[in-house]
Amino acid sequence: MASIAIIGQGYMGNAHAAAWASAGQADSIKYICTPRPKEGSVPAAKNAKYITDLDVILKDPDVKYVSVCTPTPTHKDIAVALLAAGKHVLLEKPVALTVADAKVVAEAAAKSSGSLMVAHVVRFFLGYQKLREVSESGELGKLLSVHARRFSPKPTWATWLGDESQSGGMLVDFSIHDFDQLNMYLGKPIEVFAAQTSPTGPAEITVKYKGGGVGQVQSFMNAAEGVPFTSTIDLLGTAGIAHYEFSAISATEESSSGNNAGVNSWHVFSSKGNTVEQIATDDPYGRQVKYFFDQASSGGKYDLSPTPAAITALQVSLAAKASLKAGGPVSIA
Structure with a gap:
């Protein structure tokens, strides 16, 4: 069974967890990854294991979908690693703090067996x-x-x-x-x-x-x-x-x-x-998470929220x- 991981346990991590639950996927959230884990800090992910090591997610073949809800300077390295591991990545906006880093993420997505959608929730x-x-x-x-x-x-x-x-x-x-x-x-x-x-x-x-x-x-x-x-x-x-x-x-x-x-x-x-x-x-x-899940499961084309548009913004x-x-x-x- 395909599982979900959420990286980050703050406001946006909770927002994504609640969204996954709204999309009927609460029981599929397997991991909450954060440097300072606090059990129960993401109530919507009631069955999740709290971890600190991203490698656990990278090496777990069951994890297919990952929400990245961390401070912006961490986006590039986390997203590139996940994409290299073939994960489908829902990355909070902005893509990165520089256009150069954003393009690195986009290039990693182009080479990945997974996919990338930037979460422009508006x-x-x-x-x-x-x-x-x-x-x-x-x-x-x-x-x-x-x-x-x-x-x-x-x-x-x-x-x-x-x-x-x-x-x-x-x-x-x-x-x-x-x-x-x-x-x-x-x-x-x-x-x-x-x-x-x-x-x-x-x-x-x-x-x-x-x-x-x-x-x-x-x-x-x-x-x-x-x-x-x-x-x-x-x-x-x-x-x-x-x-x-x-x-x-x-x-x-x-x-x-x-x-x-x-x-x-x-x-x-x-x-x-x-x-x-x-x-x-x-x-x-x-609605954003459901769209991401549906599109990732059927080819990874995100016409409603394309990565080039996120980079132009x-x-x-x-x-x-x-x-x-x-x-x-x-x-x-």
């Missing part, structure tokens, strides 16, 4: 998926601009997120979700300009695209206490507009179930008419950081 929120379907249907016409916003109080669930050398900072760990969305709709990014009020303040980023489109991202990862996690996106096309908004009930990170919503709705206004819909429940992490994130440092626009080759 692609699996129902609201974001609804807007993608509307856009692909042609109802909005040609997309001209995409605006995205993402706000959160200072994260308390992982201390390493506040260390830019570990997380890459807000633009790499947080804003990357929205850069990924912009790229998905507008195509090849060619120039990035970023401005920020202070090192811990909100940032405004403009991205220009080869096809003429323009995207804007507003990010704030240090909002006042009591401000709920909020994300929005607007698509502006020649034939209509579409909007999605998610806002948590409380001032917490978006919940691993996706059901912690005070506001969770999307609307479309176009020449074909108007649509407004509330989303009662959502399970983006569960990282390129934009790093260009935004470079723009802040330079005080002007930065080109992307």
